[in-house]
Amino acid sequence: MKAISYTKTGDPDVLRLTERPTPEPGPGEVRVRVTVSGVNPTDWKNRRADRPAFPEVVPNQDGAGVVDAVGPDVRGLEAGQRVWLWEAQWQRADGTAQEYVVLPARQAVPLPDDASFDLGASLGIPALTAHRALTVAETGPSRLSPGALAGRSVLVAGGAGAVGHAAIELARWAGADVVTTVSSPEKARLATAAGARHVVNYRTEDAAEAIRKLFPDGVDLVVEVAPGPNAALNQAVLAPNGTIAVYANNGGEELTLTIRPHMVANARYQFVFVYTVPPEAKEHAVADVSAAVADGALRVGDEAGLPLHRFPLERTADAHAAVERGVVGKVLIDVG
Template structure:
């Protein structure tokens, strides 16, 4: 089989296309013939600097394809099942940048026939992170579904990004009023296409006043991608007992907290990453995201607010460069 691997940390040039024997599923695992691999910032960050846990690693956490073999203890009826994959390369050497990969059976989630492999490969990290961001509020639900966020106001910072896009779609599916902040008119069109009820350019005018006009009582949940840059705005619009769910700090600006201000407001500040969220939390997120997919609530493509940028397997290094360069949209690697 063809696979992309790296044997040392470094830039995209450490990625090499090689021929390998297809992996054999161990007990409790399935083998998937990968159709499309999804690329996330965590993929290039692991390649660039995370300690090498294996002599050779095939990158990428997310993907979609068809199960073609199962290990002992897995129902053989799953052979031939279309699936989406998450956390394939988490603590394992077999990510989705290959013609075949193996994962624990629970990390291969059934993909409905009406959902294509592009959608499946775009789920994973963005959708599960978005679910976590929306389910940690003190006064909010722990599970998502239609009506779960009724009467709540969600602010999706950076609504043109992959996670922001998923936040908008999941929050809208769950019944929230969704506000998104963006930095340009082009990104505003994407956030609107994703389903945001209100889109605000945070670089123009008075974004706090605009948000307060929409939500006079304040925002219930902020899904934050750039805490250092946006904390002042978040606090200006957050309601008492509101939650700031932080999944990144784009730009790397240091974060300074006014402790007294947060105490008076009873702010909940939730930092999140999938790896340490816990298996029960991840399982709940997977179940809810799968339900949203069945409801048709998570479409991708430019007409739905998330342009797809495609590369063939032998240009995986260029796919990494695109993600590192903050290209707007979802970067996919075609394996077929």
Template sequence: MRAVVHSGTGPADILHLVDREEREPGPGEVRVRVRVSGVNPTDWKRRNGVVAAPDHEPEHDVVPNQDGAGIVDAVGEGVDDLAVGDRVWLMMSAYGRGTGTAQESTVVPSTRAIPLPDAASFDVGACLGVPAVTAHRALTMHEHGPRRLFPGALAGRNVLVAGGAGAVGHAAVQLARWADADVVVATASTPEKRALARRAGAHAAVDHGDPDAAARILDAAPAGIDIVVEVSPARNAALDAAVLADHGLVSAYGAEGGRELSLDVVTHFTRNIRYQFVLLYTLSDGALRAAAEDITAALESGALPVGVDAGLPLTRFPLDRTPDAHRAVEGGTTGKVLIDVSR
């Protein structure tokens, strides 16, 4: 089979296409024939060494890319919830294993292969994983709940999504709307990106750099924001503080704009504002399972479409151009970058 691999860390040039033998799944594992692989910032950062690999992850012949979608074609001993022929979306395929989705088949623990409803395309499945699970966690950490997402779960809550045109932001807008948040506001830096956020379902989209950004957010959500899904806490801390309601939550999942965060302590403790930092790879098994179940329910209701009309443009590459796909994500391509692995 064809696979893209790298050894050590470095620029996209270290990715190269090889032929290798398919693995058989072991106990508790499944083998998935990958149809579409999704590329996230975490993938190029792992390859480039910006983010260190876990101690137990191999350093040689690592196949990148955490996310993807395909069809189960072999099942290991003890797996009874998946069968050959099942359509699945994948999460954390490469984490700790080096068995990512930039290859024609990958072997993963069965818990990392989630049933993909028939109505959802492989493109949709490849856009889930890192973005949707991160967004789910960010939306379910408020002091007063909810802990799960479903229609009505966010009724009475106002949500602000920073970076609403990004993959996590897009998923957060869609999941918040599916869960019936009263108001969903997104921020984005250009008119084109704000239009994408509105197509995803945001009630309003605001330029975070506008001197009147706080007033514009509060015009849309006069009672204040209950949950902020935040990609740039260092840059947006003052704006978040200006629009948060009492007992509000900032769920920070990124470090765009800097790694040092400065807060006015009095402002935050007098209003019981909380910060929660979110990293997919260190979530508990229970949190991952809850996210997978809720995301699948949203898929079944048609709540997570992708494509430019749904606010998430898709940029595609063939498998042998995986280095170009990584460069595109590293260069800030708007929307989601996908790799067509097999058809």
């Protein structure tokens, strides 16, 4: 079978098209014929690590395809079933940038017939991260469903990104009033298409003032992609007992806070790293994201606010480079 792999870390050109034996599923595993592979920032960051985690690595955590073979002791999945994949390459050598991948059955989730493989390959890391960010507030909820966030206000920083897009859609599905910050009119269009009720361009207006006009009592939850640069803004707009859920370090590793205002507000900072989320919370996230897909609440494509950028398998290096330079939208690789 065809696969993309690397044996040393570095620039995208370390990625090579190779031929590998088709793997066989073991107990509790399934083999999936990959149709579409999704690329996330962690994929290129792993590729740029000090050294490979394994002698040979096939990159990419997310994907979608069809179950091709089922190992012993697998229940609920069968050959021919459409699935979306999550964390395929976490602590493993084999990701989704190959024609067939074997992985634990719980990481292959049924994909409804009316949901595209493009959508399936775009879920995984972004949607599970967004779910975690939306469910870490002290006052709950710990699960998402229609009405679960009713009466809550959510600020999504960077609503045109993949996680921001998923956070907007999941928050709206759960009944929240969503405001997002963007840096251009085009990103404002995408965030609006995703479902954000309010969009604030922080380059052309005072974001804190604009958000406070919309929510005089402050926002209950912030889904934060750039905690350092946005620290003052979050302090200015957070409601009492509010939560700032940080899932990325855009803008740098340093975060400086003024203690007293956060203390008085009983504010909570919660850091989110989707790969090490507690197992029960991960199971809930997978189930809730699947329910949102079934409800048609999660969408991809320009008209849905998440433009798709496609590459063939042999151009996986170009796909990684696109994500690394911060292309707006979702980068997908056509595998099968």
